[in-house]
Amino acid sequence: MNAQFDPEQGSAIRLPQPYLLFLADTVEPGFAKTAFGLRDWAGDKCVGEFSIGATVTTGLPHMTPAQAYAAGARALVIGVANSGGVLAPNWVASLVEALEAGLDIVSGMHVRLSDIPQLADAAARLDRRLIDIRVPPAGLPVGTGRKRSGKRILTVGTDCALGKKYTALALASAIAERGIPADFRATGQTGIMIAGGGMPMDAVVSDFEAGAAEILSPDAADDHWDVVEGQGSLFHPAYAAVSLGLLHGSQPDVIVVCHEPGRDEMLGTAGYKTPSIEETIELNLMLGRRTNPNIRCGGISMNTSKLDADEAARVMAAESERLGLPVADPIRGGEAFAALVENCLK
Amino acid sequence: MNAQFDPEQGSAIRLPQPYLLFLADTVEPGFAKTAFGLRDWAGDKCVGEFSIGATVTTGLPHMTPAQAYAAGARALVIGVANSGGVLAPNWVASLVEALEAGLDIVSGMHVRLSDIPQLADAAARLDRRLIDIRVPPAGLPVGTGRKRSGKRILTVGTDCALGKKYTALALASAIAERGIPADFRATGQTGIMIAGGGMPMDAVVSDFEAGAAEILSPDAADDHWDVVEGQGSLFHPAYAAVSLGLLHGSQPDVIVVCHEPGRDEMLGTAGYKTPSIEETIELNLMLGRRTNPNIRCGGISMNTSKLDADEAARVMAAESERLGLPVADPIRGGEAFAALVENCLK
Numbered sequence: 001m002n003a004q005f006d007p008e009q010g011s012a013i014r015l016p017q018p019y020l021l022f023l024a025d026t027v028e029p030g031f032a033k034t035a036f037g038l039r040d041w042a043g044d045k046c047v048g049e050f051s052i053g054a055t056v057t058t059g060l061p062h063m064t065p066a067q068a069y070a071a072g073a074r075a076l077v078i079g080v081a082n083s084g085g086v087l088a089p090n091w092v093a094s095l096v097e098a099l100e101a102g103l104d105i106v107s108g109m110h111v112r113l114s115d116i117p118q119l120a121d122a123a124a125r126l127d128r129r130l131i132d133i134r135v136p137p138a139g140l141p142v143g144t145g146r147k148r149s150g151k152r153i154l155t156v157g158t159d160c161a162l163g164k165k166y167t168a169l170a171l172a173s174a175i176a177e178r179g180i181p182a183d184f185r186a187t188g189q190t191g192i193m194i195a196g197g198g199m200p201m202d203a204v205v206s207d208f209e210a211g212a213a214e215i216l217s218p219d220a221a222d223d224h225w226d227v228v229e230g231q232g233s234l235f236h237p238a239y240a241a242v243s244l245g246l247l248h249g250s251q252p253d254v255i256v257v258c259h260e261p262g263r264d265e266m267l268g269t270a271g272y273k274t275p276s277i278e279e280t281i282e283l284n285l286m287l288g289r290r291t292n293p294n295i296r297c298g299g300i301s302m303n304t305s306k307l308d309a310d311e312a313a314r315v316m317a318a319e320s321e322r323l324g325l326p327v328a329d330p331i332r333g334g335e336a337f338a339a340l341v342e343n344c345l346k
Numbered sequence: 347m348n349a350q351f352d353p354e355q356g357s358a359i360r361l362p363q364p365y366l367l368f369l370a371d372t373v374e375p376g377f378a379k380t381a382f383g384l385r386d387w388a389g390d391k392c393v394g395e396f397s398i399g400a401t402v403t404t405g406l407p408h409m410t411p412a413q414a415y416a417a418g419a420r421a422l423v424i425g426v427a428n429s430g431g432v433l434a435p436n437w438v439a440s441l442v443e444a445l446e447a448g449l450d451i452v453s454g455m456h457v458r459l460s461d462i463p464q465l466a467d468a469a470a471r472l473d474r475r476l477i478d479i480r481v482p483p484a485g486l487p488v489g490t491g492r493k494r495s496g497k498r499i500l501t502v503g504t505d506c507a508l509g510k511k512y513t514a515l516a517l518a519s520a521i522a523e524r525g526i527p528a529d530f531r532a533t534g535q536t537g538i539m540i541a542g543g544g545m546p547m548d549a550v551v552s553d554f555e556a557g558a559a560e561i562l563s564p565d566a567a568d569d570h571w572d573v574v575e576g577q578g579s580l581f582h583p584a585y586a587a588v589s590l591g592l593l594h595g596s597q598p599d600v601i602v603v604c605h606e607p608g609r610d611e612m613l614g615t616a617g618y619k620t621p622s623i624e625e626t627i628e629l630n631l632m633l634g635r636r637t638n639p640n641i642r643c644g645g646i647s648m649n650t651s652k653l654d655a656d657e658a659a660r661v662m663a664a665e666s667e668r669l670g671l672p673v674a675d676p677i678r679g680g681e682a683f684a685a686l687v688e689n690c691l692k
Contacts, residue, residue: 142584142585142614143583143584143585144583144584144614144615144616145583145584145615145616145618146616147616201552202551202552202553203551203552203553204551204552205548205549205550205551205552206547206548206549206550206551206552206555206587206588206591207548207549207584207585207588209552209587209588210583210584210585210586210587211584235636237489237490237491237556237594237595237636237637238488238489238490238491238553238556238557238594239488239489239553239556240556240590240591240594240633240636241552241555241556241587241588241590241591241594242552242553242555242587244586244587244590245552245586245587248583248584248586248587249583268488268490269490269491270490270491270492270493272491272636287586290581290583290586290618291583
């Protein structure tokens with residue numbers, strides 16, 4: 001079974017909530033990144049954690065699946081990975097226990113839950129759902145390019161894996177804090193778990209890529225902002241197709257360019273240089289105009305995690321001066337980030 | 347079972363040949379386009395046709411599957427469609443007969459052959475293959491952008507469905523006729539059947555789109571030309587992701603822009619204007635430079651099927667003068683097309 005369980009054709013994924021976070025028997029904190037990310041970004045949607053001998057903890061209350069169900073939980077999320085992305089055999093009995101307690105199971109692992117016979121059998125018997133968020137919904141439409149109501153921000157990048165998800169989450173929070181209606185629209189696995197729904201854009205068949213992005217951010221009120229998590233980079237020789245389908249289908253009013261100073265070569269490529277911020281702005285605006293002629297750049301989100309505070313401030317100020325745009329690190333926040341948010345909304 | 351039956355990881359589809367063309371009980375010539383296309387473009391790979399009451403004919407010899415196998419055939423190709431793209435129940439016995447005669451079955455229909463229990467059972471029992479060419483090979487890699495040896499032409503378009511496949515076939519034939527080694531590289535269903543292999547680019551998961559194009563046209567001799575069938579258009583709000591992944595992964599040395607004069611609005615869109623030829627050249631060269639800095643435009647392939655001969659000649663001459671590039675209709679051929687071929691190869 002794939003992640004679609006909405007009867008209408010071509011909806012985005014929607015996850016049952018709140019969650020019980022499954023830590024299994026994990027002893028290595030690096031393998032529990034998903035659980036920590038959910039605690040940090042979706043803590044109000046997590047009722048507790050379920051361990052079968054783990055030494056790592058999220059700090060949330062320990063619960064059995066039955067206790068979690070009684071506390072309101074509706075899904076167990078596999079919050080850990082192990083090397084190889086497989087599901088360890090000794091986890092299966094605990095997952096069956098969760099199904100029996102009334103919880104659906106949500107996984108972002110490579111292995112499909114329904115390929116594990118004991119889980120498939122238990123889910124069928126109990127009428128519970130096994131939700132693999134790497135699997136796109138069935139029935140995705142092709143794009144039409146029709147202009148939708150509401151406002152949209154898309155985070156784009158000079159490369160992969162430099163903060164597009166984090167930036168989108170931070171922008172959506174900051175907009176909502178200003179009393180303006182806003183939704184984070186997730187396009188990757190971690191984001192989908194945090195948001196409780198979304199579209200795994202990199203797993204969508206290319207013919208439906210723009211169409212999938214169109215249904216991810218549907219018509220909305222005129223004053224509503226969707227903040228769409230970007231993927232890849234238009235300059236990446238492997239992933240530009242994902243980025244362009246997402247750009248066309250999102251039809252953003254505003255892009256925010258994410259960049260990491262010092263990253264000179266693009267991830268996983270045969271020596272491809274990272275484009276400049278200006279090139280990235282220009283190409284995204286040029287291609288984005290095809291579906292939204294009013295697209296503009298709201299500013300730059302800079303991942304300064306490898307710089308100390310003084311150096312980060314110096315680099316961001318210099319770049320802001322040079323580009324004539326707000327430049328901020330959403331992790332550092334502050335006035336610079338507030339200026340970036342304001343410039344997106346203006 | 348999907349179309350991959352090559353043991354190495356991530357190869358393109360390869361079809362068993364030659365073919366027996368299955369016409370079933372078709373009475374409407376429009377439903378036999380695949381069979382006619384194979385007769386016209388891959389006649390040397392077709393040993394005959396197999397009818398169970400069809401009134402349409404390709405003109406090839408009538409044969410039973412057993413006779414076709416004896417004549418060298420190794421696959422039965424379903425050469426007809428019916429409305430809905432389904433496989434009619436009364437075809438199944440004939441397809442089982444083909445499997446029993448030693449033929450694999452090749453289909454481009456929406457329905458999967460292996461979803462029909464009688465076919466799945468017979469194929470398993472006889473160790474024969476059911477090949478759905480809408481299904482991409484398993485194990486596709488992500489792209490790397492590594493420059494490959496050999497030369498490549500990619501046909502690109504101002505829109506969908508205006509002659510990119512036909513142009514690529516005609517260019518590959520014309521290059522081979524000049525004694526220069528050349529291969530047509532198919533990216534759509536009809537092309538894959540004609541070529542006996544290829545990659546169904548619109549069915550590939552977007553994360554692997556460029557990687558799939560990379561393995562479609564592998565390293566080759568320095569004087570060898572791959573002519574890659576284009577898909578979609580960079581300007582199409584639904585399909586630009588397919589086009590960009592194919593452009594990046596093909597890393598063409600030469601593009602040929604396909605255009606149909608008089609087509610003002612893009613197929614299937616909410617009123618999107620067709621871009622100009624100049625815009626199409628410029629955007630393809632700009633984005634294509636990312637993986638091949640030496641990319642250039644070899645000329646324009648014009649679909650003049652709606653014009654009479656005089657009008658077509660006048661339009662093509664005027665466009666050639668205006669653009670400073672060869673402009674030809676490969677269906678009309680002649681000196682104009684020879685000039686286009688020469689300009690691609692120069």
